[in-house]
Amino acid sequence: MNLEIVQQKAAQAKGILAELDVDLWLVFVRETTASSDPVLPLIYGADLTWQSALIFTRQGGRVAIVGRFEVETARRVGVFKEVIQYDQSIRGPLLDLLNRLAPKRIAVNYSVDDVYADGLGHGLYKVLSDYLAGSPFAERLESAGPIIRRLRGRKTGSELARLRAAIATTSEIYAKTLEHIRPGMKEADIARFMHAELEARGLSCSWDREHCPTVNAGPDSPIGHVGPTDIALQSGHILHLDFGVRQDDYCSDIQRVVYLARPGEAESPEPVRRGFETVCKAIDAAVSAMRPGVTGEEVDAAARGIVTGAGYPEYLYATGHQMGRECHDGGGILGPRWERYGETPGWPLEAGQVYTVEPGLMVPGYGYIGIEEDVVVTESGAEFLGAPQRELWIKRAE
DSSP: OOHHHHHHHHHHHHHHHHHHTOSEEEEEEOOTTTSOOTTHHHHTOSOOOSOEEEEEETTSOEEEEEEGGGHHHHHHTSOOSEEEEESSOSHHHHHHHHHHHOOSOEEESOOSSOGGGOOSOHHHHHHHHHHHTTSGGGGOEEEOHHHHHHHHHSOOHHHHHHHHHHHHHHHHHHHHHHHHOOTTOBHHHHHHHHHHHHHHTTOEESSOGGGSSEEEESTTSOOSSOOOOSOBOOTTOEEEEEEOEEETTEEOOEEEEEEEOOTTOOSOOHHHHHHHHHHHHHHHHHHHHOOTTOBHHHHHHHHHHHHHHTTOOOOSSOSEEBOSSSSSOOSOEEOOOOGGGTTGGGSBOOTTOEEEEOOEEEETTTEEEEOBEEEEEOSSSEEESSOOOOSOEEEOOO
């Protein structure tokens, strides 16, 4: 249980509720080992078994209504000023508390667009609605999405420190991997090496181990969320890597590219250099555009325009996503107004949010160039959380 960050996030909730003029935020859960609400690690830090209500008010009140056998754990969290125990049904204690607090606006954890604010399943929503039926509170429920995306997105100092540490570790593993790779190695060999580096540090992958890292050797390797293959590294090809670590509960997500030089080649070919420079310019355009109040759609357009303006096809994904406890951490994205993204590209950036910036392009005959940097939004702009790749790594034949 990470009490430090849980307590920091609980303190943040009061200000967010006041900012949004919401009286009460109700997190309603059950049997969270089977279906955990994504916000629970931020505000509670443990699992819950029986139906439980975690309540935050705009005045700073924090109340947990939990089953008898979880009362002590709720107290140890150190967040809840009042812990209410029940045995047979949560209905009575919940209604009693709502009557005492008399909230006009009650936010609960569902969202149309944000997966990390959509923890209240349909069945449990019906249970809650049944409990509130006949009371004035049944008609006062609304989405807690705006609360959760602010709480999750506005990183505390402790969260940023953990993110920086994860990013630093990722950079160390990349440096070792660059030393290790040789033409003739297979994509799967590189993945095994990187996994061994993780295991030596007692760490895990940022996402599914089967495709973390993603390894693309040359132009015929499948791009995207796909595991490494038996394709061998060849001189004259680009090697693309997408990799991240989970360290102290926080993630990194970084892409790097290497050119495998042919014997006697002093530098990479012009098409490879041009592609690399274009992606770097797109990243710089995005980061320059990032500041509080700018929408993700605007940042995406700045990067996307560099790539298409240079004559390359449009990349068919968002320029970036939020990152934190998860590699893809919900909230807004740096993306175009495509239907699949809902309203998320239109949400404004806020200080403390951490985003990836990851434009890419294919260089025919050579392979894929995708560079991904992790960036934090500041009060006046944005800054890289680790050293960005500014030069194309070249692995020369031995």
